[in-house]
Amino acid sequence: MIMNVLKNYKFSIFIVFAIFYLCVRPTVPDVFYLSENNKIIYETESSAPFTLLSLRDFLGHVFAYVFLTFTLCMETTKYAKEKTLSRLQCICVCILLPILYGGIMEFVQEFFFPPRSAEWSDWIADVMGVVIGMCLFMFVNKKFKLNTNVTFF
16 A cells, blocks of 8 residues: 555655755755845835745745645546546545645644744645646646546536
C-alpha cells in the first residue's frame, strides 16, 4: 500500500517536501527579493504596510498549492485508471488533503519554527490555490479528455 502511494504520487510527494522546506526556512530565499529596500506599495490603516514581500508571499502560497493540487489530480487520474477510486476518495486526496496540509504547515511554523509565524492570510491563500488548481485541472481534463472515468463533482 505505502509503496503504491510512493510510486503513484512521487511528484506530489516531492512538492509536499518542497513546500515544507520553504515554509520552515528562517528567512526568505534571496531569489524572492525584487529590491533591497522592498518598497511599500500601499499603506493600510493598520500598522502593517502592504509590501512587495507580502504580495509575493501571498502569491507564493497560491502558486504552490495550485501546483500541488493540479499534480495530485493528475496523479490521482493516472492511479484511477489502474484502480477504481470513488468520488469521495478523489475529493479527499485532491482537495481536503492539500487544505489540511496548509493548515498543518501554519501550525508547524507557529509552534516549531520560532522565526516563522502562522497567518490566516497564508492559509486562505493555500485554500485559494487548491480551488484554482482544481478548476485548472477540471478545465484541462475537459479540454483534453485525460480520463472520463474520474469525476470530482
